[in-house]
Amino acid sequence: MAAIEAAELRRTYKTHTGTFRRRAKEIEAVRGISFAVEPGELFGLLGPNGAGKTTTIKMLITLLIPTGGSARVLGLDVVHQAREVRKRIGYVFGGERGVYERLSGYDNLRYFAELYGVPAREQKRRIEELLELVGLKGREQERAEGYSRGMKQRLHVARGLLHDPEVLFLDEPTIGLDPVGAREVRATIASLTEAGKTVLLTTHYMFEADALCDRIAVISKGSIVAEGTPLDLKRGVAQGSVVEVEVFGIADEALERVRALGGVVAVAIEEREQAQVLVVQTEPDVELTQAILSHLNGSDVGRISRREPTLEDAYVALVSE
Amino acid sequence: MSSLRLLGVSWWLQFKMIMRSPFDGIGNVIYPLFFATTAFFVFRAGDSPRTLIYASFGAAVMGMWSSVSTSAGSAMQRERWWGTLELLVTTPRHFSLILLPTTLGLATVGIYNLAATLLWGRFLFGVHLTIAHPLLFALAILGTVLSFAGLGFLFAVSFVRFRAAWVLGNFFEYPVWLICGFLVPLSFLPGWVHPISWALAPTWGMSAIRESALGGSPLPDIGACVGLGLGYVVVGVLVTDRVLRAARVSGSLSLT
Numbered sequence: 001m002a003a004i005e006a007a008e009l010r011r012t013y014k015t016h017t018g019t020f021r022r023r024a025k026e027i028e029a030v031r032g033i034s035f036a037v038e039p040g041e042l043f044g045l046l047g048p049n050g051a052g053k054t055t056t057i058k059m060l061i062t063l064l065i066p067t068g069g070s071a072r073v074l075g076l077d078v079v080h081q082a083r084e085v086r087k088r089i090g091y092v093f094g095g096e097r098g099v100y101e102r103l104s105g106y107d108n109l110r111y112f113a114e115l116y117g118v119p120a121r122e123q124k125r126r127i128e129e130l131l132e133l134v135g136l137k138g139r140e141q142e143r144a145e146g147y148s149r150g151m152k153q154r155l156h157v158a159r160g161l162l163h164d165p166e167v168l169f170l171d172e173p174t175i176g177l178d179p180v181g182a183r184e185v186r187a188t189i190a191s192l193t194e195a196g197k198t199v200l201l202t203t204h205y206m207f208e209a210d211a212l213c214d215r216i217a218v219i220s221k222g223s224i225v226a227e228g229t230p231l232d233l234k235r236g237v238a239q240g241s242v243v244e245v246e247v248f249g250i251a252d253e254a255l256e257r258v259r260a261l262g263g264v265v266a267v268a269i270e271e272r273e274q275a276q277v278l279v280v281q282t283e284p285d286v287e288l289t290q291a292i293l294s295h296l297n298g299s300d301v302g303r304i305s306r307r308e309p310t311l312e313d314a315y316v317a318l319v320s321e
Numbered sequence: 322m323s324s325l326r327l328l329g330v331s332w333w334l335q336f337k338m339i340m341r342s343p344f345d346g347i348g349n350v351i352y353p354l355f356f357a358t359t360a361f362f363v364f365r366a367g368d369s370p371r372t373l374i375y376a377s378f379g380a381a382v383m384g385m386w387s388s389v390s391t392s393a394g395s396a397m398q399r400e401r402w403w404g405t406l407e408l409l410v411t412t413p414r415h416f417s418l419i420l421l422p423t424t425l426g427l428a429t430v431g432i433y434n435l436a437a438t439l440l441w442g443r444f445l446f447g448v449h450l451t452i453a454h455p456l457l458f459a460l461a462i463l464g465t466v467l468s469f470a471g472l473g474f475l476f477a478v479s480f481v482r483f484r485a486a487w488v489l490g491n492f493f494e495y496p497v498w499l500i501c502g503f504l505v506p507l508s509f510l511p512g513w514v515h516p517i518s519w520a521l522a523p524t525w526g527m528s529a530i531r532e533s534a535l536g537g538s539p540l541p542d543i544g545a546c547v548g549l550g551l552g553y554v555v556v557g558v559l560v561t562d563r564v565l566r567a568a569r570v571s572g573s574l575s576l577t
């Protein structure tokens with residue numbers, strides 16, 4: 001039995017546009033996605049802003065009722081057996097919200113321990129353990145309003161683990177953290193699968209997904225556009241190669257002309273310190289460097305390089321289709 | 322058993338949060354005293370000392386009601402802002418068990434409003450109060466707190482679904498003063514208002530507090546007050562499931 005199973009899961013939101021002449025509008029946030037996560041697996045949902053990652057997670061954790069399809073967590077239906085599902089899952093989202101700022105870190109955990117029905121005898125020991133795990137030991141009596149972002153985030157992780165859930169849902173758990181803080185949270189996540197937990201993780205960061213996930217589903221505009229191990233996804237574009245050209249301001253028409261070239265798979269612009277970098281993925285065995293440069297005749301060009309595709313390139317190719 | 326513990330622990334944590342909030346703190350201290358002062362001035366103009374005593378209890382319960390109705394109204398809105406509402410909903414507890422201690426915590430703060438108003442009257446306006454039945458008086462206050470918590474709970478449940486409903490708390494703040502006889506006896510009100518007054522627990526709480534202080538028989542009033550309070554809780558618990566389901570269908574839990 002899969003730990004998490006989504007079948008043709010669908011969700012639309014009804015919203016209104018306009019202030020005076022209100023018109024109902026439907027947003028299709030998730031358009032029939034199916035996937036399965038095996039017990040003990042760390043599964044990544046990767047996708048750009050607004051792709052439907054959070055919406056998918058919220059349906060799985062019983063916060064949203066799907067408008068179509070069905071989903072099971074540990075074999076339990078997320079709509080009809082919501083309470084049973086809730087007992088067995090943990091939910092952590094990124095950012096600074098979701099903390100009672102006026103309570104101490106300890107009291108925050110104590111409240112949720114009570115809500116999750118952690119037996120009174122075990123609460124103290126469990127909270128101490130988790131404070132140790134997330135590295136908040138010694139700061140737990142301070143009010144959470146004085147915590148740094150990273151500390152709040154780690155408090156979140158501790159909260160999500162209080163009742164020792166079998167399945168964890170982590171929605172961008174490293175967002176807004178500095179590199180050191182993010183690495184610590186990542187190490188904690190890695191240790192979760194070692195302890196046998198099933199984890200569903202969403203992130204924008206390719207390297208994070210690459211480093212942590214056993215399998216990844218790339219979701220774009222509410223649909224899954226690719227699924228597989230990080231290696232599979234890289235292999236999808238591995239036959240091609242990537243040309244990077246440093247440019248200093250590039251016209252939209254020039255970009256369109258490059259995109260229209262035969263043999264080009266995907267084109268993206270990345271902002272680096274001083275310049276922009278035009279990243280062009282090409283099909284295997286085509287040499288497009290000259291052709292690309294000829295379309296950039298108007299603009300200043302810096303360093304030019306060719307390299308092997310990374311997971312990030314695979315991702316860009318997938319979501320820009 | 323574990324539900325009782327949950328009620329206790331979360332009541333205590335809620336209480337802590339309220340007492341630590343400078344904004345709520347100042348609001349809770351200042352506003353009721355303004356109301357009380359107005360009431361004292363108005364009633365001092367009359368010449369009967371009994372009227373003044375009547376008014377000072379009225380002002381005290383008024384302060385209590387104001388703080389409960391407005392804060393219970395915004396309690397869910399605050400959870401939305403903090404981003405904690407969704408976290409609460411993903412726990413396996415029945416949501417009413419989470420909500421009830423919140424409004425109970427808010428109502429407890431009301432006791433403080435009551436005491437502050439009575440002391441204010443005592444020291445600034447020289448209103449000497451003698452409590453005829455201290456034990457029954459305490460019981461009447463307890464009953465009033467419980468019924469306010471019940472009514473606040475009913476408000477709060479509706480706010481989970483209807484985001485604009487926090488206005489309702491403010492909307493109910495003043496009419497209740499009048500309809501429940503805080504300042505003027507019910508007999509002054511037109512007959513058609515009476516059934517509304519009788520359905521509202523604050524009416525009976527107010528009456529119980531006065532009866533026990535002035536030496537009447539408050540027990541029936543206490544009974545009616547607590548009974549109605551429990552009735553609100555039962556209704557609230559029954560609608561909680563529907564309200565939450567509707568919020569999960571519309572996706573309004575995450576909106577602020």
Ligand SMILES: Nc1ncnc2c1ncn2[C@@H]1O[C@H](COP(=O)(O)OP(=O)(O)OP(=O)(O)O)[C@@H](O)[C@H]1O
Nearest residue numbers: 013015027029048049050051052053054055056572
């Ligand atoms: N409560 C809501 N009401 C209306 N529309 C919503 C609501 N929540 C999300 N949406 C819309 O649904 C779509 C998917 O949003 P979702 O939050 O699932 O994306 P996401 O992949 O998590 O994006 P991000 O990476 O920015 O977090 C978006 O177009 C968003 O505007």
Ligand SMILES: [Mg+2]
Nearest residue numbers: 053054055171
């Ligand atoms: Mg999201």
